[in-house]
Structure formats: structure tokens, C-alpha cells
Amino acid sequence: MSMPVIVALRRFSHGQHFRAIALRGADGLLDPFIGVDHAWMGAPTFGLHPHAGLSAVSYLFLDSATGVDNRDSIGTHNLIRPGGLHWTAAGRGIEHEEVPVENGQTVHSLQIFVDLGPDHRERAPSALSLEPEDVPQVLLPGARVRVPAGQFGDARSPLNPPTAVTLLDIALEPGAELVLPVTAGDCAFVMPIAGTIRVDGQHFAPDDLRLPVFPARDTPHHITLQAPHGSAQAMLFAGRPLHANAT
Template sequence: MNAIARLQRMSHGSHFRALTLRGGEAAAPIDPFLAVDHAWMSGPPFPPHPHAGFSAVSYLFPDSDTAIDNRDSLGTRNLIQPGGLHWTAAGRGVVHEEVPAEPGKTVHMLQIFINLPRERQDAPPFALNIAPEDVPVVQLPGATVRVPLGSFADALSPLVPPTDVCMLDISLEAGAEVRVPLLTGHTAFIMPIDGKVWVDGQPFSLAEAGLPVSLSQGEDRVVTLCAKQGNARAVLFSGVPLRQPVYWQGPFALASAEALAETIEAYRRGAFGTLQPR
């Protein structure tokens, strides 16, 4: 079944704007994803802030003007370069901060919030990182597919994340098409990034996203992306839905009200650690 979800425009001060897709209280219909922000960041938009119960993933498009200076309360400090991806599995709780590495330049990115299985929501936090040069790339006639998460064709991302997901960054020249197989039982959706992309013959642009959902029954299928009117870029997300409750409060998302209350109390007593001022 195909549905259309409008992307909401969001801004935070003058340094951050985004087109955002939210999965709602139960994360449906994009489970195991909770939300995706297609964002432009030109300054420090948020102070150091906590997360718990899910993974916060940052992917920089190769055309980003600059890198992200990333740090967290685990002691991680690294540059997320254009074309690279950083995965923070917040688990029982972590504090982090991301700012553009060069003042005055704009980061072009995806902020992706991915649920953790209930049994991993109280696990110690950890971070994964993949450098741009380590992201597998599949070249097809008129198309390039980057594979920062999951697999496509004969390419397999070296990252093994705590939630089973796939993310394909697909660039299309005019007239090109890419066929992506989807497994029965997987949730999958498309976020247009640039230009107009046709998904199974239906056009989508930045104003909307196609959501092929309810794939838990029937045969495996193939989704076709093509560009008919100039170059286009889109990202395809897919994963195995967790089908577990989602209790939200600010930067926390847990599978029960009790776990959420315990997490908030843990943060208040300083269990997540802190970041030193820059």
C-alpha cells in the first residue's frame, strides 16, 4: 500500500531549518524509524542535550559545505565529514552536541532517529562511525547509490547497528532509473532530497514523501525510482519494524511509561554524564 505524508517545515533560530517526517506516537508508519529531518545547519542550533532509548544518526550529504564537530559524554570527539555517517546508540542515556566545523558554512544533512529494541534501551550507550571513503558505492547507468547502512546489489555497509535498517542515498541523472528490492515484512519509505523523483511511476518532490507501507504480507517486491525531468536525489529507508510502544518526552523515547520515568530521573541526577563548555 502506498501513502503520502507531507513533510513539515521546522526551524530553530537562524541556524537550523529542516523538512521533517515524524512517525507519530507509535512510530507507525515508519517503524523502526521514529523521525527523519532533512536539515541545513549553519551555526550551533542546540546546546548540549540528552538522548535515551533510541539512536541518533547523522548523515552528511557529499555536497555539504563543511563537516560536523561531534562530541558526547562518552568522551567521543570527531569530525563527521561530508559523505560520512555517525551513529549514537543512546541506550540508557548520553549527552551530545553537533555544530558545523567551520563558522559561516552550511551543513547539508539528515538527522535520523531510529528506535532501539526494548531489550537494548537500557544498554550502555556507544557510537559508530563510517568515513566517506568507507561508504560502499554502486555505480549504475546514469545513477550512483551510496550505501551508508544496510546493503544494495553486491555492496554491504561495514557498520553493524543495533537496529536492522538500510539507507540508500540515490543520485539519478535525467532518464536514469534504479530498482531496489524490498523484503516482505520490511517498512520502507522514500524521502526526496533534490529535484523530482518518480517512485513506481508517481512523482514526488521536496514537498512530500512516498511511504510504501504495510509490506508484511504478500511477496517480496521491487520499488523503482527514476528521474524524468532533470537530475534528482532521494534517500530510501527500510527496516524491520519493532512493533513496540513508544513513550515520548522531549529527547527521550522508551517502550514503557515506567522506563521513561526512570530515564528522566536518571538524567536529573546526572547519570548521563556532562560535556565541558567549549
């Protein structure tokens, strides 16, 4: 078992209606991910704004009190419902806006920023959506795993994004344990969402502002999650680095 690199999270707010626990930088350890915001938004906060050279991904948790009205400069206009995902591949440039469907109700989501390979950065922008009912789900003793991107066991997401990544939304019952395989050459990290999660023997919780990152290795390995103090929820992120070789 290899020890993870512990990365600091930071609190972020914008106005009165948006707050987040943000993951940024980490000296390239997150590649192909650029950053993640675990966010709560209660009213329109960010107006129409641009992205280029990356993908901006919105994943709404099942407990989100409302959905998101999404629109962009290529004509997309859709509702992101709780449990659904929307992937905006900005390519050479796009503008988009996401606002809560119901003012006063809180959107609970992840805003995930994923790098694009050189062959995709100058392509025309595009968008992909995954409805909540189309997200595969695996039920195991004491655990529920939703698979909005990538694969877990025999469950594979129908999403085909320009950067291949795995996103797993994991809910554990008290005392449960789950072993997650990590493919050789993939970076992986675990973000605590609710409750205390034990990751390879170390405890993490959202308010700790700490996150374990497992840099890419040239052999397969696994990460063991446990819920030692009541129920817990966490996200696993994994993907092949675009700018570095596995070590």
C-alpha cells in the first residue's frame, strides 16, 4: 500500500449565495483534472462567462434541492436535474451560464474542471448531458456506487467525454468497506462529501480541508474506503495524466 499525498482544500465564497470547498493546483498531481469545487449555490451567481482549452463539468448530487438551468453560446439549453451531469468541452472557446431552477433552493453540486488534450483544445466547443436515470448504479453490501463517468465493475457510464476519466459517487453505510481498483497509469484522488471517510487507514471529512491524492503509478493498485463513524459519502476521481508519465 502506497501512502497518498495530502493536498489542502480551501473555502471559497462568491457573494451571499455561493460557497464551495475548492481543490486547485497541487503542482500537477491532479492531472488530467485542473480543479474541483464542492459547491452550494442558492441563487444566480455567475453570469454568462467564458471557458477555453478545458472541460467544465457539472454533477448534481441526488440530495440537491433543485436543478440547474444551463445555457451556452452554441445553443444548448437544458435542465441538469439532481443526480445528472453536464459536460461542456470548451475547445477553442464557449460562454455558458448555470443558475438554480428555483431561487431560494440550494443546488448541491460538483464543478469539475478537466484538461483537454492538445488535439481537442482547438476544436469547436461541444456539450454532453447524462440524465439521472441513465447514470449506472452498483449496489453492494453497505455501499451504493453511482458511475457518472468511467467504469466500476461491470457498470460503465454511457458518457463518452473528450478526456477519459472516472467519476464515482460513493455512499457508505456505517461500518461499511469498499475496495476501489485504480488502473495502472491513472492518477486518483478521493474527496470527502459527507461524514467521515477512512481512506487506506487515514480519516478525512469535508471540514478537515484535506484530501488524499494517489499519483499515477505503473502498476495497478487499489484504494480502500471505510465509514468508521456513521454513514459517509465520497467521490473518487481517476484519469490518465495528459502531461506526465506514470511513476
